[in-house]
Amino acid sequence: xxxxxxxxxxxxxxxxxxxxxxxxxxxxxxxxxxxxxxxxxxxxxxxxxxxxxxxxxxxxxxxxxxxxxxxxxxxxxxxxxxxxxxxxxxxxxxxxxxxxxxxxxxxxxxxxxxxxxxxxxxxxxxxxxxxxxxxxxxxxxxxxxxxxxxxxxxxxxxxxxxxxxxxxxxxxxxxxxxxxxxxxxxxxxxxxxxxxxxxxxxxxxxxxxxxxxxxxxxxxxxxxxxxxxxxxxxxxxxxxxxxxxxxxxxxxxxxxxxxxxxxxxxxxxxxxxxxxxxxxxxxxxxxxxxxxxxxxxxxxxxxxxxxxxxxxxxxxxxxxxxxxxxxxxxxxxxxxxxxxxxxxxxxxxxxxxxxxxx
Amino acid sequence: xxxxxxxxxxxxxxxxxxxxxxxxxxxxxxxxxxxxxxxxxxxxxxxxxxxxxxxxxxxxxxxxxxxxxxxxxxxxxxxxxxxxxxxxxxxxxxxxxxxxxxxxxxxxxxxxxxxxxxxxxxxxxxxxxxxxxxxxxxxxxxxxxxxxxxxxxxxxxxxxxxxxxxxxxxxxxxxxxxxxxxxxxxxxxxxxxxxxxxxxxxxxxxxxxxxxxxxxxxxxxxxxxxxxxxxxxxxxxxxxxxxxxxxxxxxxxxxxxxxxxxxxxxxxxxxxxxxxxxxxxxxxxxxxxxxxxxxxxxxxxxxxxxxxxxxxxxxxxxxxxxxxxxxxxxxxxxxxxxxxxxxxxxxxxxxxxxxxxxxxxxxxxxxxxxxxxxxxxxxxxxxxxxxxxxxxxxxxxxxxxxxxxxxxxxxxxxxxxxxxxxxxxxxxxxxxxxxxxxxxxxxxxxxxxxxxxxxxxxxxxxxxxxxxxxxxxxxxxxxxxxxxxxxxxxxxxxxxxxxxxxxxxxxxxxxxxxxxxxxxxxxxxxxxxxxxxxxxxxxxxxx
Numbered sequence: 001x002x003x004x005x006x007x008x009x010x011x012x013x014x015x016x017x018x019x020x021x022x023x024x025x026x027x028x029x030x031x032x033x034x035x036x037x038x039x040x041x042x043x044x045x046x047x048x049x050x051x052x053x054x055x056x057x058x059x060x061x062x063x064x065x066x067x068x069x070x071x072x073x074x075x076x077x078x079x080x081x082x083x084x085x086x087x088x089x090x091x092x093x094x095x096x097x098x099x100x101x102x103x104x105x106x107x108x109x110x111x112x113x114x115x116x117x118x119x120x121x122x123x124x125x126x127x128x129x130x131x132x133x134x135x136x137x138x139x140x141x142x143x144x145x146x147x148x149x150x151x152x153x154x155x156x157x158x159x160x161x162x163x164x165x166x167x168x169x170x171x172x173x174x175x176x177x178x179x180x181x182x183x184x185x186x187x188x189x190x191x192x193x194x195x196x197x198x199x200x201x202x203x204x205x206x207x208x209x210x211x212x213x214x215x216x217x218x219x220x221x222x223x224x225x226x227x228x229x230x231x232x233x234x235x236x237x238x239x240x241x242x243x244x245x246x247x248x249x250x251x252x253x254x255x256x257x258x259x260x261x262x263x264x265x266x267x268x269x270x271x272x273x274x275x276x277x278x279x280x281x282x283x284x285x286x287x288x289x290x291x292x293x294x295x296x297x298x299x300x301x302x303x304x305x306x307x308x309x310x311x312x313x314x315x316x317x318x319x320x321x322x323x324x325x326x327x328x329x330x331x332x333x334x335x336x337x338x339x340x341x342x343x344x345x346x347x348x349x350x351x352x353x354x355x356x357x358x
Numbered sequence: 359x360x361x362x363x364x365x366x367x368x369x370x371x372x373x374x375x376x377x378x379x380x381x382x383x384x385x386x387x388x389x390x391x392x393x394x395x396x397x398x399x400x401x402x403x404x405x406x407x408x409x410x411x412x413x414x415x416x417x418x419x420x421x422x423x424x425x426x427x428x429x430x431x432x433x434x435x436x437x438x439x440x441x442x443x444x445x446x447x448x449x450x451x452x453x454x455x456x457x458x459x460x461x462x463x464x465x466x467x468x469x470x471x472x473x474x475x476x477x478x479x480x481x482x483x484x485x486x487x488x489x490x491x492x493x494x495x496x497x498x499x500x501x502x503x504x505x506x507x508x509x510x511x512x513x514x515x516x517x518x519x520x521x522x523x524x525x526x527x528x529x530x531x532x533x534x535x536x537x538x539x540x541x542x543x544x545x546x547x548x549x550x551x552x553x554x555x556x557x558x559x560x561x562x563x564x565x566x567x568x569x570x571x572x573x574x575x576x577x578x579x580x581x582x583x584x585x586x587x588x589x590x591x592x593x594x595x596x597x598x599x600x601x602x603x604x605x606x607x608x609x610x611x612x613x614x615x616x617x618x619x620x621x622x623x624x625x626x627x628x629x630x631x632x633x634x635x636x637x638x639x640x641x642x643x644x645x646x647x648x649x650x651x652x653x654x655x656x657x658x659x660x661x662x663x664x665x666x667x668x669x670x671x672x673x674x675x676x677x678x679x680x681x682x683x684x685x686x687x688x689x690x691x692x693x694x695x696x697x698x699x700x701x702x703x704x705x706x707x708x709x710x711x712x713x714x715x716x717x718x719x720x721x722x723x724x725x726x727x728x729x730x731x732x733x734x735x736x737x738x739x740x741x742x743x744x745x746x747x748x749x750x751x752x753x754x755x756x757x758x759x760x761x762x763x764x765x766x767x768x769x770x771x772x773x774x775x776x777x778x779x780x781x782x783x784x785x786x787x788x789x790x791x792x793x794x795x796x797x798x799x800x801x802x803x804x805x806x807x808x809x810x811x812x813x814x815x816x817x818x819x820x821x822x823x824x825x826x827x828x829x830x831x832x833x834x835x836x837x838x839x840x841x842x843x844x845x846x847x848x849x850x851x852x853x854x855x856x857x858x859x860x861x862x863x864x865x866x867x868x869x870x871x872x873x874x875x876x877x878x879x880x881x882x883x884x885x886x887x888x889x890x891x892x893x894x895x896x897x898x899x900x901x
Contacts, residue, residue: 014371025394026618073467078468080443080444093470093643097471097641098644100640100643101636101640101643102640107629108628108632109629109633111625111626111628112625114629115622119621119622124615125613126399126600126614128600128612128614130729183558183561184558190563191563238437238451240565240566240567244563244658245658245659246659283683283694284678286540287658301664301665302536304761304771317775318679319683321685352694352696353685353693353694354546354553354556355693356692358687358690358691
């Protein structure tokens, strides 16, 4: 069905009421008014006034909520206070939320109520104009496109086509090269090393420190205790490369040190009952930080991989595949006190797997 | 037809300022006709069509609140010692990004509520898009000619998730930093290019000093610009192709029935925008979200147990938890287990969703245009496939919080993991079968009511002593007393107080139907008649 009513001329339209002209316009657009009715045919009836008052009171309440919002925003204290002082600031954000929510929601409900109960009720049917396809238009547009291609002579000038393809390829590639080239960083062997790697400043091995920089002494830990330790080099605790540093130092219960099933050639990597493993989970890189000293299991809280410390931190449950890399421990004596050092770096890449990891 | 109170003034020369400015614009731009077309666009009325609106309005709220936040946020990983008003973190070394987020939360008047509205709006944005997409899927609205808009919508959903993740990583707190660390592990897990890509994204080894600044520009410029452009395109195509509608009396493939954009629909839509915004504002004020000051600044050595990402990431978290430890090492190269549940799985799911409209059209050999929707029960295979996919995703979603469930219900964590692994394999096919049976049952019930009528609840005793229940036929009956109305793809009234709704053109209103208006029925019958004549003439012409 076609929506074109024979277009009326301007003079005829100007003689119409606005509603008639509106309907004429809708018809011209293929929109047919099938029903149109004022919800309150008798103006000023009690029902109409009631509906009008309902909408208006929602708008007024919305405005009041807005005023209250401004008052709260300006007058209520919002600064954080430690417990023991007035905690009134805790009401600040909730109050703002309630008032802003009321202001907006009441305005919204008012608008919808207005549309539903007061605006002219109507029902329209619009032609989609999508079936059948506009055959002649299609043919003419297609012909225009194809004839344009012939006008350029592209179908018989393959030299231009190919050279243009080359130029287009270059123009498309250069920005990509600029972007990627600027961003690219060669990984090299970076992931194979951590900051425990040998450092000329520390010929006796890298000092093992706490996050505040204090050196770690064997006497600091109770049997069954753990500590998160770091390489005591520049940027070892904080810094852009420190994500590979965190190491879990575990003091097993007396005698358990001997039970650790060390890998070949790693038997002397413990120091008495102390063992040190990378804290970075070999699955997705979260710190595997929950240690249960009774079961000697380590749990990574992100994806629940579990590692058995006595079996050289072998994964025993969950998605991790590889054991946590082990750090060789040694002790040096400074001013009569013993301190841990790492005589060598981890002997395999720590953390999640990657393609180049053999 | 017209019984309105519109003043009977003539549409003569404009005299008001508004009218004169209209003429001024028209004399320069000549847009009277296209403007009128837009104002007169007819919108059908159904509650399920509002989901996309919610997504659109949340996006607007995100733009408004996000612009505000950008006035205060400092996207830098440079070190600073906190000295603001949140006493517990004073003296702590942190990045400027984290410090400025604390500043927004504690020292900017009203900053916290805007931050929280922004976060809630992001959650709602993705949720509304997903539900909108499910509505489109289960009613078959993606069929020809709307496949392109399906693909645009899918792209919007994926971009929305990426945008959400980027935004949630910006404060550089312990929770989001842990998320970024996992994201880095996911990038590293990609064969061949993983390591190089990770170094490209982070500007070196994780975490480096670049990532927050880069995520910031991605979050505030790159993705929002693409989102805005695609939303514009999505809506333009929707206006061009016009809305789909549910079948029903008076509804045809070649017409759309409803109310005009101007004035009633736009008034309702504006009202709805304010309601969505108002609810988000109330949530932002009353429901705490992402209290980064409790997590502390990011530190690669720390993590809190029970860490949960935003809801749309929970599914990936779950798949990561459930996937077995199948790391492969071949010819000196490693493919980490992480690769499969976090790169391959989402890739496959998105690919399947993108291909679905084309696959369905190919398998059902359906090349027709469809403007009328289908009821999910009438397409049991599609509905069951959807239920299967939803069940699969739901198991992964729940598994994303399996540690919390294990803790709350005192279940072994390992049992939860194994339960999830088994459930991902067993429940989806089960959901398929169950949904299929439910669809068939609903179909049969529709046919039964059409044939035998609605149960009236009246028990009648026949002279023979037999008890029967009286059924109310829906329409004319044949000589056996069986109804002759065919199933028309629309809801069949099944209770006595629903009788009559079958003839109604529109069951408007959420809670009660608008009464039938005889003149609507007449008009529509006339239109339908015209339509039939038209199509017959067309058929003759083409024969």
